[in-house]
Amino acid sequence: MLRLPCPYCGERDEPEFRFAGEPAVRPGSDVGDAVWAAYLYMRSNEKGPHREVWSHAGGCGQFFLLERDTVSHAVLRALRPGEAS
Amino acid sequence: MRRLAAGGAIDRTRPLGFIWEGRKLSGFAGDTIASALLANGIGVIGRSFKYHRPRGVYGAWTEEPNAIVDVALGARHDPNARASLVPLEAGMVVGGVNAWPNVRRDALGLIDLFHRFIPAGFYYKTFKSPSWGAFETRIRAMAGLGVMRPEPDRLLYDTRHVETDVLVVGGGAAGVAAARAAASAGLGVMLADDRAAWGGVLQAEGGVIDGMEAAAWAAAAVGEMRGATLLGRTTVFGAYDHNAFGLLEQRRDAAGGWAEERVWLVRARQVVLAAGAIERPLVFPGNDRPGIMSAAAVLQYVRHYAVLPGREVVIATNNDTAYATAAALVAAGASVTVADARPEAPGRDGLRVRAGCVPVGTGGRHGVKWVDLALRDALSNRERVRCDLLAISGGWSPSVHLHSQAGGTLRWDDAAAAFLPGVAREGWHLAGAVTGPVGLGAALGQGHAAGVAAAAALGRVVHVAPPETPARAVEAPIGAMWFVDVADRRQWIDFQNDVTLGDVALAARENYASVEHLKRYTTLGMANDQGKTSNINGIAALAAMTGRAIGEVGTTTFRPPYVPVSLGALAGMRHGRLFAPIREVPAAADHLANGAVMREYGGWRRPAAYLRIGETVAAAIAREAASVRQGVGLFDGSSLGKIEVAGPDAAAFLNVMFYNEVANLKVGRLRYCLMLRETGVVFDDGVVARLAAERYLLSPSSSHTEGVLAMLRAWQQTEFPAMRVVFHDVTAAWATFAVSGPRAGVLVGRLSSDIDIGDGALPHMAVAEGVIEGLPGRIARVSFTGERGYEISVPARHGAAMWRHLLGLGEDVTLYGIEALSVLRAEKGFILIGTDTDGMTLPADLGITAPLRNKAVDFVGKRSLLTPDALRADRRQFVGVLPEDPGFVPAVGSHAMVDGRSVGWVTTSCHSPALGRSIGLGMIEGGRGRIGETMEIFHLGKTSRAVIGEACHFDRAGERLHG
Structure with a gap:
């Protein structure tokens, strides 16, 4: 059970959150099949520092970016949408 | 006795x-x-x-x-x-x-x-x-x-969630010293020990701390701690990410405790692990007989429980700790012989000690009667010694379980003959026997230091002095002995799962050389004691058999739980009615009074059918479905999802979210729409109403409302944060009743309302807000039965009253439940998401293609509808199924077979009262091109024949909607 920082509410236990996958940039609908398939299905699944989208579904309902280490599970930082990357 | x-x-x-x-x-x-x-x-x-x-x-x-x-x-x-x-x-x-x-x-x-x-x-x-x-x-x-x-x-279990500054695992000398120090720094301390009394092995081993008898010191130190949470009879069974812990508290003897067991889910800022160590057995032929016991356990039985398990005792050991057992047995009046595997065994007063001696065999059917001893360097030269108790000690294995579960490392230490904790996780402090063979003085010192370190990490200072104990003679080191090298390999390593040295040898011979493979092949350490006594002996034996060092073989992975935890305790109160509370519609009590059979549908308890006296459910369903087509029926649709979407950008946003065009929907009009995932797969369907220029009302499926809301939020926040639009789930705020059938208009016309329900003002797929019987409400012309239909919505708190009022408007009203509605919609070929569709269904598979051709703006899932796979001609398509035998209702899930090959399956089937025959719906490869063809239906070894037809079985022109 991870302890995650919601950028709006503060630290909360993992069951309050919902994982929403790796962030992906939505291509326009005029791209080729391979680009679209990569957007839909290909994930980097990094070992180490990794960027993920989470939503505080059981709290404020807001989505945010989380940087964490997938090996140590250390939480590096949490960013609101639009905050500096 | x-x-x-x-x-x-x-x-x-x-x-x-x-x-x-x-x-x-x-x-x-x-x-x-x-x-x-x-x-x-x-x-x-x-x-x-x-x-x-x-x-x-x-x-x-x-x-x-x-x-x-x-x-x-x-x-x-x-x-x-x-x-x-x-x-x-x-x-x-x-x-x-x-x-x-x-x-x-x-x-x-x-x-x-x-x-x-x-x-x-x-x-x-x-x-x-x-x-x-x-x-x-x-x-x-x-x-x-x-x-x-x-x-x-039927026992009660409870769960608690807490946070603490310092969690101290283990209430022995080191744990109490740590907790005492941390508590003196003003920190919130949680001290857990699986025994009822504090002090751990001090209870049996004795000693003096700060001038007091050791166990009394422990009790006094714990009693003096301020603001501490003391959890006796509580086992810390698991260490999880970010210092989360699971604790199991036994409460049946707790004062005022009402729950049998309680699970604590604890988040700790700092952790002190003082879990102690577990004595290993010696491995030798016949070491599993009754009357052969752990020497440390014998000490506890003699000193703590005042039980003398035997009077003629042989103690076999390879380390010094068993001598405390020998002393206690002698003091209790037993005669004791010690066989010490070490050639340089320490001499002790009043004991017969045989240095360099090991047991090589035992006898006694229902209890040990003799043991054969031999010198380690002359194993064939045996001497038989009579005994009624054989106490054995093969050394100590630190209880590193939680340390390892949390990701701490281990290292093999030859001198200690044990895996000792290496690098600990952040915020962890280890103290006492878990760090290796330490005496009481060192355990107290480590415990106090752990308390000081935990306090320092939280910016606090400890205000007590370290506890003191008189120095003791230094113990002689252990002489590792992992098994006896004789031909008899029936030397037990895992008592509970009956794994012997011979089994380990066999595994090694068959090349199960990895310790994880050894475990699975022999079941070593897989019993409910999880190898607490057997793992290290098994690893050492495997190392010897494969010519490797013990550290090279390594341990199996330590996983929670440390002790078995009942499923009841883990479930706590979350079972039965509290597991996933079922939602009730406002008129639930009336449905029961009206004879409803209530069943759960998608998290809601709803009427399946309304039984008349002596009527079966099947007969009721047929009667209700037929009555709706002939007269007028009343249905409680209150569980249907209702999400309000409002804001200046509501139209533009929804136009992206829905497959169908919704921006050009006129105020006061409805449109049936699909919502897709980005993969193009149909996620939900429902009617979208435009109540005002900047205000829409969505009607997702009853069981999909939360999912649709989550999807709207995700897209708005992550992809379109600039769009000014808000969402509100108002499902529970409204009671909604559907009036359906040729005479529906007559019944609704009897309502007192300022809403004009004439076909000119309120045609099919229109909605109007107004006052109904004095209540703010809505009437929508919409139909899921294929008949003329009205949906009347009023505030939920008036739902039951409105239901009774509608019932009183005409004696010819038929109440119908979900099951009849399912028949009516199947007759019409209306899809049910998740029943007729699955995780691969695209809108074109359902025959809904116009939006992709006509809609100008991009929408969620659009690009996925243009891939080669989406455009394949042989995709499964939604069609009707008409069995050749009109009395045969094929099972849902039956395969559709053409030329001996499965080309799809039946998704819906029932008896249709309107058609007087069985009907079905299905997803069949290239189905629309096969309409009129005959296929076989295969289910559980039985085959029948059916014709592929249009999905809509009844009133294909839709004239009844306006009739």
């Missing part, structure tokens, strides 16, 4: 009667079942798992591998209790497991005679021809230990 005349922590003024295998016995308050059985001279307590060999008590606590018993008291029943862990209570009925007729005379004990033919891996090599299934039933009947009772567990 083997009870000593004095001493121990038992309460001799409170005798407790209990039953053991039909015999009335007596123990005392403070006993465990194991100590009470030993006090009564009961030697055989169970049978081993595989060979059904007689087994007695070996240990005194969580390490016990043998003494598994069935314990019943009132509503409580534990079919796999460990006798060493269960406090004795008056009236307990205790019996053996895995034995028939009883543990002393077990019919399956014969199996042991055939042990030569059933070594490790026997199972995998033998029961494979013709198939595992041919043997499974009989083997399953023989396997397993205790037998569960069929009735549900």
